[in-house]
Amino acid sequence: xxxxxxxVLGLTAGAAAFAVAGARMTPALASAEDAEKMIxxxxxxxxxxxxxxxxxxxxxxxxxxxxxxxxxVESAMEGDDLVESVIIFADGNPSPAVATFHFTExxxxxxxxxxxxxxxxQNVIAVAKMKDGSVFMDKKQVKVTIGGCGG
Amino acid sequence: xxxxPRIKVPKSASAGEVITIKTLIxxxxxxxxxxxxxxxxxxxxxxxxxxxxxxxxKVFECDLDPAISANPYFEFNAKVPASGTFxxxxxxxxxxxxxxxxxxxxx
Numbered sequence: 001x002x003x004x005x006x007x008v009l010g011l012t013a014g015a016a017a018f019a020v021a022g023a024r025m026t027p028a029l030a031s032a033e034d035a036e037k038m039i040x041x042x043x044x045x046x047x048x049x050x051x052x053x054x055x056x057x058x059x060x061x062x063x064x065x066x067x068x069x070x071x072x073v074e075s076a077m078e079g080d081d082l083v084e085s086v087i088i089f090a091d092g093n094p095s096p097a098v099a100t101f102h103f104t105e106x107x108x109x110x111x112x113x114x115x116x117x118x119x120x121x122q123n124v125i126a127v128a129k130m131k132d133g134s135v136f137m138d139k140k141q142v143k144v145t146i147g148g149c150g151g
Numbered sequence: 152x153x154x155x156p157r158i159k160v161p162k163s164a165s166a167g168e169v170i171t172i173k174t175l176i177x178x179x180x181x182x183x184x185x186x187x188x189x190x191x192x193x194x195x196x197x198x199x200x201x202x203x204x205x206x207x208x209k210v211f212e213c214d215l216d217p218a219i220s221a222n223p224y225f226e227f228n229a230k231v232p233a234s235g236t237f238x239x240x241x242x243x244x245x246x247x248x249x250x251x252x253x254x255x256x257x258x
Contacts, residue, residue, distance in 0.1 A: 066220040093218050094184055101227075102212035106205060108169030108230035112213070115220040117182070 032123075035089045035096035039127055039137070042087050048127055048137035053086070055126040055138040061118060064144040069098075070113035071126045073136070077103070082131040083110035092122025118144050158239060160253040164231045172203065172211075175224045176241055176249060182217035198223055198249075200242040206235040233257050 039048065052074045061067040073083045082105065088098040101112045110128070118124070121144050127137040156176040164170050176198070183195025195217060203211045211227045229237070234257045241249040 097216040098218040100214040104209050106210040109228040111228050113226035115224050117218045
């Protein structure tokens with residue numbers, strides 16, 4: 001390949017993109033593995049199913065210091081159809097655990113909203129444990145633009 | 152550290168109605184990840200547990216980790232079987248307990 005101006009530019013951009021991706025991947029993966037481990041601990045080894053849980057997060061968070069997160073689980077909240085607890089993880093934070101909500105029949109509805117800290121763009125994961133032992137999860141990616149003027 | 156908590160509970164409800172409660176407490180929620188000017192880590196000090204009870208019955212509980220934002224805010228639901236009082240407690244890492252109450256009347 002001849003070293004033209006166009007080639008050089010293309011190559012440098014590609015290399016730079018690769019380097020950035022690489023640098024971002026490593027710590028995220030380490031924490032993602034932690035998150036995976038903690039999910040397994042929470043569920044007692046059961047693989048979480050899809051559905052029932054819905055996690056509501058902004059697609060883009062301008063300020064990673066306060067990101068509103070709300071989670072709701074479909075349930076009658078009576079008898080055996082009861083959500084016992086919902087755990088929230090952020091797989092790119094220095095420590096993935098965020099919060100654990102515990103519900104009772106008195107909750108009426110399995111729904112909770114809070115504000116969380118996100119270190120960078122990452123997945124937020126909610127895992128719900130029902131009274132009958134079944135587990136469900138939902139996952140949403142949140143883009144974090146710290147110090148940027150979002151739009 | 153923490154100031155008087157702010158709570159929003161409707162004044163009245165019909166029996167068995169599911170209401171929404173909002174709470175906010177001022178707290179630094181020092182994560183333990185930050186360092187001071189000399190590079191020494193600032194020790195963690197957060198609220199680690201929040202509970203809401205209605206007449207002694209547990210309604211909602213949350214275990215907090217350092218990833219919860221400063222001034223922890225919660226919004227959740229509660230079933231109101233009869234007139235009574237909601238009690239809220241926040242437990243601090245340093246052993247302090249912050250408390251608040253809100254009455255509700257069933258019409």
